[in-house]
Amino acid sequence: xxxxxAYFGVGSVTKKGKDQYQYRVCSVKDIVRVIIPHFIxxxxxxxxxxxxxxxxxxxxxxxxxxxLTPAGLQEIVNRKAFLNKGLPEPLxxxxxxxxxxxxxxxxxxxxxxxx
Numbered sequence: 001x002x003x004x005x006a007y008f009g010v011g012s013v014t015k016k017g018k019d020q021y022q023y024r025v026c027s028v029k030d031i032v033r034v035i036i037p038h039f040i041x042x043x044x045x046x047x048x049x050x051x052x053x054x055x056x057x058x059x060x061x062x063x064x065x066x067x068l069t070p071a072g073l074q075e076i077v078n079r080k081a082f083l084n085k086g087l088p089e090p091l092x093x094x095x096x097x098x099x100x101x102x103x104x105x106x107x108x109x110x111x112x113x114x115x
Contacts, residue, residue: 010034028062050104054079074098 001013001021011025066072077095081087
């Protein structure tokens with residue numbers, strides 16, 4: 001994990017258990033400037049790419065400060081509903097108007113050439 005953090009030059013590594021560590025990047029600026037460009041240059045080649053595209057759109061909304069309006073925050077929650085395990089129960093209760101966005105379809109076209 002420390003090698004990953006050193007590679008990107010942003011974020012932090014924390015110990016989460018006896019043999020478990022977590023790499024996190026919490027700064028929207030660092031995600032926009034470092035993490036997203038990496039995954040654009042070296043795209044995921046599975047359905048996880050669809051998750052990345054939704055994640056990227058959420059980060060772009062945060063960067064534009066859209067989360068500061070009720071409509072913008074609701075749209076972020078709508079998109080978050082598709083990531084990982086969906087919305088936790090407290091978010092479902094807090095945002096009963098959640099509308100699920102269409103998940104992008106990812107077609108496998110081989111491993112891209114990074115050059």
